[in-house]
Amino acid sequence: MKLYVVILCYRVPELTIDCLRSLAPEIGRVPGMKVGVCENGTGPEAAEMIRRAIEENGWGPWCELTAISPNRGFCGGNNILIREALEWADPPEYVYLLNADTIVQPRALEILVDFMDHHPRAGIAGGRFLSPEGEVQCSPFRFHSIASELDRGLRLGPVSRLLARSAVVPPPPSSDCQADWVSGAGMMLRRSMLDEIGLLDEGLYTYFDDADICMRARRAGWEVWHVPESRIVHLEGASTGVVARVQKRRPAYWFQARRRYYLKHHGPFYAAAADAAFLTGFALWRLRRWASRRPDTDPPHYLRDSFRHSVFGAGFQVEEVQNPALVEQPLPAETFA
Template identity: 50%
Template sequence: MSLPADPSRPGCAARTLVAIVNYRTAPLVVACLRSLATEDPLGAGCFRVLVVDNASGDGSAAHLRQAIADEGWEAWAEVRETPRNGGFSYGNNVAVREALRWPQVPDQIWLLNPDTVVQPGAVAALVGFLERHPRAGIVGSGIDNDDGQSWPYAFRFPSIASEFENGVRLGLVTRLLRSRLVARRMGPQAETADWVSGASMVVRREVFEQVGLMDEGYFLYYEETDFCRRARRAGWEVWYEPAARVMHIAGQSTGVTGRQTVIPRRPAYWFESRRRYFVKHHGRAYGALADLAWILGFSIWRLRRRLQRKEDTDPPRMLGDFIAHSVLWRPRWKPEVDAESGLARVNR
């Protein structure tokens, strides 16, 4: 049985679309769907799930369809396949475009990572929050690590000051620039923020209708920062709601972050997404200054690390790769995605 493009069913108009973008993480998606199944998707506040398989090429789509059939989730979950791995924004936009064409358009769209497990009551908490706060266009959930520890962060927009602090890693500088740090530790109550993690982010339908879809020029990373900035510029509020809990296994869907034994080299798309963000929202001159601030700070840190014989926890070739992708001289770049690894690459 296949879910039709019009998801309306007797007694249940989908108020929420859950969009999950998969790339070779089918077992994690099944675990995520299993956690969503306990949220009573066909109840009064029902939701639908579209899993977008970004051309995994490893049988993920068939695996997911079989799991959905075996578990009896066909009434509320379905898989879409894309012809290419176009990145996080691209995959989410496939689901959002379809939902915006439904006769009964969902009230909100929940962008949810495949490497997440939804805790009980999260759907009701997020949907209820938007109902109580009409100017809230985006709300992010509280995040728990896979060891059960809370990860209580939302974010400020990046700046020249935050780039220097991020590079130099000196306690005195961090204290002096406390109000400019990107990562902002949040309290136990709901608060506004500049942007929230795209691992679990609910967007009101009207935001997409007003500001457009996510920018597919970002292959991965900075796309949620960009989207939240566009929403705030249009007058919408961005909130962090810790009452809704989602467990996130960091790095499982990207391989960039997480607790790896061997720290991988930072992929090209991370640098290019960062570059795109600064140039798009601040211009090339500001972007160049932000690059210089990070390069200066990071160079100081590397020298201090050697003198103090501190452990090297940086990705290999980080400084050289950063400089190679700098706003200072990199031309506009379109990601070429490696078919085997799924990572963007640059022809040097």
Template identity: 30%
Template sequence: MSPMTPIAVAIVNHNTRDHLRECLATVQLEAPPEVVVVDNASWDGSAEMVRAQYPSVTLRANKKNLGYGAAANQAFVSCTAQHVLLLNGDTLLQPGALAALSGYLARHRRAAIVGPRLVDPDGTLQASCYPFPTPLNTLLENSTTAVVLGRLIRRYIPIVGNSYLRTWPHRSARVVPWVKGAAMAVRREAFDAVGGFDESYFMYFEDADLCYRLNAADWQVHFAPVTTVVHIGGASTRQWGPEMGVRLLASTIQFYRQHASGLRIAEVVLIVKSLMLARWISGGIRLCLTRNACKRAEIAAEMGACRVVVLGNWRNLATCS
């Protein structure tokens, strides 16, 4: 049996100190040759915790939140291994994860990225591979009515749910368009060939964009349940409240502007603005019916975020920290 190709671990963190501590504990049990943490200007003591409790870890502590893609690029520069497992700070590895992922990359030479199976802390499956966005799935995945309908279809008509990447059982390896960046094993050769992450994406869709460019360069992206990674999910982004929903839609539009035709761009802009207008209006109704001051403040913040998109100012949110 040939020796395992060394695989480094690179973690991007922003204000998830306690999760990061647990993540690093599971990583160290795997004894990777290199571990890099890029901290995006956390104010919760994340960088200090890494220095004090994990002195062998290479730490890059940014003074400014550069966004996920830029921080991930820094992590790749800071290690040398030919395979790199890129993680969010709110993930937990199982024993044998690194060997399983590196071994999969070694056996599948055209695979630039392999995404493992992701689960919630309670073991519930997380969707982790997706089709590239279209105007229709942009509508379906951001409409509350469509999301509820999708859950009912998956429950009562499983043959339909099993045919859609977001809802299939995630039980077997397959080539997919793109995988979630919360945990992805990356082949450095391919990553370098396409220039790494596009740093113009501050948050969201930087993983989809990377996979899109890898596909265009004749590499493949795989999902492979060779190991399972626990992903808390939202540990960092929930701190920003409604703004994250706007960032998601802003990055969706950015992806279309870079990779789609003018007609598709116009379609998705119309869909996004319509969705946010509906949320703005429903927020106004809820605001009138709500007396709790804290809840009113949350609703007002959500309405403000929706207003930004409806009025066409999403670019500011797509790039600022």
């Protein structure tokens, strides 16, 4: 098999169906392509809605639904389908992780497959993400650092300009380029790379997983590429509600994933420096915001939550993120042809 597309659905069955509808014309463009949908614990009604759409639209020959409960997070849900696919008699050469809240633009997958075929050291590749209005969204990215954490917290123009080369979000490139990491909302993974470095880190649950797997890939000698000709429309944050412009308290698992990422890849001293840089910068920003009477656009309790989940508040052990859905033993997965 050439390509296996994995779509994770949580609380967005209607968007998942729209995503499948955008994929239908692409099936013929990539011979040997199949799609797997993981309904990640929303409930039987959502699974039935997707199953019915697959049947009524005649997508069954190329699309299969797997329903699981409870929610395993982005990493666990995707890994269930990836792990199964890698054990097939004809495993896919590439796995493409695709968010359910996306609309695939014409030839997006064909372009990435062709790029990977011609770049054998490319372990990971991602395309350009667009808003529904056509605006370019963030991707690719630079790795998080002490400098980027200071800038993220402080939000002071002269400092941001001084630290521009450390910014996590660089200006969007117009041509193919190597990157530190690309978004997991649309990420192509080479099977031979997965065989070497492993699957998504389920200890991260849902966040920082894309930066993590790209970090592991690059450290193993694989390349990570951004291919802007491949385009995906992304309704950012539809499943989780974590969107920069929305004033909503950030969930504990976001902070826990961030701490695990820093401790896992950089060790305790670097993680402490990164936490100190952000907390200091953000505290100063809050004072400036209060003194200048600017509107408060930060998530509620963000400074307190950031400290509570930092290495200073939560410790220096590399721990797994707590899955809020795991209050009982998970039920076995069910597959619908």
